[in-house]
Amino acid sequence: MNSAYHRRVVFPRELGNSTSRQLQHESPTLVVPVGSTEQHGPHLPLDTDTRIASAVADALVTRLRAGGGPDWLIAPAIGYGASGEHEGFAGTVSIGTPVLAELLTEFARSACRWAPRVVFVNGHGGNVEALRRAVTLLRHEGRDAVWCPCTSSNADAHAGHTETSVLLHISPAAVRQDERVPGNRAPLSELMPEMLRGGVAAVSSLGILGDPTTATADEGRRIFAEMVDACAVRVIRWAPDRGGMLT
Template sequence: MNSAYHRRVAFPNELGISTSRQLQNTPSTQRPGLIVPVGSTEQHGPHLPLDTDTRIATAVSDVLAARLQACEDFSWMVAPAVAYGASGEHEGFSGTISIGTPALAELLVEFARSACRWAARLVFLNGHGGNVAALRDAAALLRYEGRDAAWCSCVARDSDAHAGHTETSVLLHISPEVVRQDELVPGNRAPLTDLMPAMRRGGVAAVSSLGVLGDPTTATAEDGGRIFAEMVDGCVERVRRWTPDREGMLR
């Protein structure tokens, strides 16, 4: 796996579809499902790129689509990623671009309203925790409107919070060339629950001058492969089951 994951500029061609006309001529019984990676553009410490969340969401989406091809009644396509999210807690650091929860929710709603004119089903694949409120709002409205839209997140057990062991390991697995290993420095390793009061007042900068919550110095590509596989397996299970709650989250 490599950095090609984040360079998608068009829908993949697994279905033999590369133009609007080809998709329009697909029989209604063969309409594809659509996976939409949702990431962010935000600081990830001195060692990881601003598009870390987008890279992870896109990489998981690509493997998810391939896995679903073998077990679903219809095929899945992966959309170009939504690369800006709700990242206000990181605005104390240069490079972060946050569009906020209301704007992100509206973007996702309009995206799905349009895509659901030709896609049989749509799932937003989330790579950034700050996007959850927008995903809930958007999916709840879309489902109320009768669209078969839902969302799930790239999660793994025992993950640290931000730019630490978990994300650094996954990047070493999918995009090792972008990890600045000479800049690996431990961040604030306190439990996130202990940090939240200060973060609500002053963002991540209030608890970590590096922008790191966790310890990236322990990261390995081998751990990244295990964590990545866990993320994919969880998403495959939830998408196959397709039991969204009232806010569209897949259980």
């Protein structure tokens, strides 16, 4: 009884703050936030997607650990992604789909030597193809790796109402309130052909697709809760599709 109680007390929550000895006899599920470093208009920080993925992953782990069952461990975020469509703006650092896919693959191959399951929590739409490639290969190799998107209903495309609201909730000091201005509010389907030719800069000189002026912290709280709820349902179910995405 004492040893079981001691194990529960010392089992770490964060990979970065753990020691090898703490994990030596454990079998945690590793939760890995995946984001990007890319422009988000004049009002949001470059690491917006990473902040959102990290916050969702953190809230997810908190909920899953409170529910008991397997041990859950959160990894430091992977903060660079496939962001080529934003390279027309200073500050963007994109490693591209092939490199990101290889990074995710090698990450999970190594982590799965001691963690029986790995779930990537993705905060950037441009990472989807890399996640599909990596996780499909990992699962073909027999590793129980999956991925989960940070999604909400009726979200706009980039640096608009949705992301600005979430940042006002999870990281309000990072939002430059006096720089919030509307961007291109046309449907993404209409913008995509020109974006494929010239990136986001071809359709929005500000880098905004949506309207951040309507964002509020209360709305961000609702959207964030929706993201966490959706991820929790997917992770508990653990039913990946053919591309390794939890459904």
